[in-house]
Amino acid sequence: MFTLNAENRNTGLKPKQLRRKGTIPGVLYGKDLEKSLSIQFSGAEATRFLKSNSTGSKAELVIGDKRFTALLREATYKPATDELEHLSFQMLLAGEIVTSTARIVLVNRDRVSGMVQQPQSDISYRALPSHLIDRIEIDLEGMKVGSSIRISDLDIAKNPNIEILNPLDTTVLSIADTRKPVETLEIDDEASKTE
DSSP: OEEEEEEEOOTTSOHHHHHHTTEEEEEEEOTTSSSOEEEEEEHHHHHHHHHHOOTTOEEEEEETTEEEEEEEEEEEEOTTTOOEEEEEEEEOOTTOOEEEEEEEEEEOGGGOSSEEEOSOOEEEEEEOGGGOOSEEEEEOTTOOTTOEEEGGGSHHHHOTTOEEOSOTTOEEEEEEOSSHHHHHHHHHHHHHHHO
16 A cells, blocks of 8 residues: 655645645544645655556555555546546544445557557446445456456456446446457448449
8 A cells, every 4th residue: 555645734825825845735524523624745755646546446544643544536637638637535433334436447558459448448346445345457368359348247246345336237347349440441432432
């Protein structure tokens, strides 16, 4: 689990002013906290965390002399520049079930001869903090044209400690033949010649 250093937010500065100084504002909330904590991270620390983590990732937040196990709920970016604006974390409690998402990561995409179609990029689920996962890797090596994978085919769907919130028959990915549209065009051309 990634350890992320934070500090209590300087409330004398607006979020925009913090970002200008290279600081990313954030929040930590949870049932066990009297009130949400306004926090801030150095831009370098936040960027380092997001290189290997995403929404649904667990982290240990260190704020002064306190440590919190937390779940990254949201990373907000500026639409025009894709610049990080804000991080939201939920404090995790050992016995409390939480809703989260796991990102689907495709491995060996370049080893597939067909076109990979991925209508589902993440899976929503509920679990205790000890069973949270933030990514599901699918190895595409050896998959043939016409193959498809549904949520029910994934290991996460077979895990008794995880309750999937998406329909299990949802298609995660399929491999399509890249030549079919070309053949259709050729047939259309021949048909137009005979008319």
